[in-house]
Amino acid sequence: MSTPSVPSQVPHHVIPSYLNHDNLGPWGVYLEQIDRVTPHLGSLARWVETLKRPKRVLIVDVPIERDDGSIAHFEGYRVQHNTSRGPGKGGVRFHQDVTLSEVMALSGWMTVKNAAVNVPYGGAKGGIRVDPKTLSRGELQRMTRRYTSEIGIIIGPNKDIPAPDVGTDSQIMAWMMDTYSMNQGSTASGVVTGKPISLGGSLGRNEATGRGVFVVGCEAASKLGLEIKGARVIVQGFGNVGGIAARLFADAGALIVGVQDHKSTVVRSSGLDVAALQAHITATGSVAGFAGADEISDRSQFWGLDCDILVPAALEQQITAENAHRIRAKLILEGANGPTTPEADDILHDKGVLIVPDVIANAGGVTVSYFEWVQDFSSFFWSEDEINLRLTRLMREALAAVWQLSVEKKVSLRTAAFIVACTRVLEAREMRGLYP
Structure with missing residues (x-):
């Protein structure tokens, strides 16, 4: 598999110093996508470097005691790419090939995805470099809880809301919610989505x-x-x-x-x-x-x-x-x-070949995560039929808006989706201004 090097038009000063400048991996793909949409952003293009720089990158050591009494260390990440439109939102990935470049790119795509379907979130992502299949259930729980405690300083129902991704599921989210809640001293069901139904999860979220x-x-x-x-x-x-x-x-x-x-x-x-x-x-x-x-x-x-x-x-x-x-x-x-x-x-x-890009095609998960978050805050839960109807409506509306712009500007659906999303994010950035 080829790995993109630094796009020629990206100055080195916009690339974080903690990455390999000559081999950016998935983050390089994301940067190139941003470069491709920049000419379509008009006056908002002056803010485009906002999209090329994650707001916050946290790298944590995750030590656990193995079942045999030995101590193992794993590297974990939580990246908050952008929070101009709302709290960070994005999954947590447990996979042996997780890298910082990958998590950064995924957080950037979450920013674009959430804006493209117009849910009030920014983009975030997390992960641990581990093959979860090599851990016992007890080891997996201890790793999840330690990781949650380490990133607990930056997550929260109004700050950054994790969710399941590759290698994680509703049980992992239950452990994360419980750990965060214990550290806060009160139950915070809205700190994660993709939870079990019995803990405030949403019907329809799994599918x-x-x-x-x-x-x-x-x-x-x-x-x-x-x-x-x-x-x-x-x-x-x-x-x-x-x-x-x-x-x-x-x-x-x-x-x-x-x-x-x-x-x-x-x-x-x-x-x-x-x-x-x-x-x-x-x-x-x-x-x-x-x-x-x-x-x-x-x-x-x-x-x-x-x-x-x-x-x-x-x-x-x-x-x-x-x-x-x-x-x-x-x-x-x-x-x-x-x-x-x-x-x-x-x-x-x-x-x-027509490509419906990821930031539209797979946005159903974060859309219903948004529904779950809203239900947790209100403590009022919807039926699965109602959730599926709302999901279908929002997905159709998002695709229709992107399709129309694609036709008007004669660009691909991906470029159109990025135009829609980046415009929304950068308009929010411009209206909020810089503080201090």
Whole structure:
């Protein structure tokens, strides 16, 4: 996988000194996206460096006692990218490949995402470099609680609200909420979202990101004249986002013809049995060995599968200049954050492939997180039908606004989404001014 170096137009003085200036990783992708939107910002462009500099970066040591009595240390992060429009909002990732560059980029994309769908949040993100599967339940709880205590100085219901991400779930959020609450001396249910229902979580939250991908996918397909019924869909990543999106597409009559996860790729031209595949994953942890499909040994062949819709729902920087030429989809729905590099973006645009960018396509999760946060403050909870209706309306409205701007300015949906979002963020920055 190629890693972007410093974009030529980015002066070194705008790159934080704690990063490798010659190898910026995901943060370099984010910076290039900001550079591409800058010419469309008019007078607000004078504030654009606000978007290139995280407001706050916290790196913490997370020591725990292992079950065998030894002491292990893990590196954790919490980055608050921008809070001009409201408290920071973004997930916490437990993964062995977590880096500061990745967390910074994810926090920047959260700023853009929250503004693009017009929820009153800024952007933030957190993570620990650890493979959670190597920890016992007790070790995982001790690590989560220690990490929460370390970042507790900057999070809070009105400051920065974490949520689940790769490698974390509602149980992790419960431990985070409890730790923060114990340290504060009172229950603070609004400090995290994605909690269990019994602790103030929201109905519909678990499926929200995948449902959002499906909703905007149907809207975009309609604009392309592509019928969902009978459409051939391939999905990379079959967890909370890709798996749920696949199920909803299958329920609507689409054929899920290929799925790739961290271990294997499975295909079936007549359509996979999504329910059976999900049961197999629950039992084994992977799509590998699924009896109802053929397995492909060469992972790179996934990108060349015959399909109408591609849903990358794994990690960032998966669609690159090396594999973009092979993609045969008419429509790409970015369920993951930052799955497409700028170079691949250009290649796919030239091929006439429509990309619904991550900052719109996967915004269902943060939208329902916002609903959860509001419900926690009011102590009044909505039905799942009501939540899904509100989610569908907001996602459709966000895509419609971005689509209209894309047509007016003759730019890609990604550029249009960044124009909408960055304008909102920088208008807020300008109106607030600088203090002191």
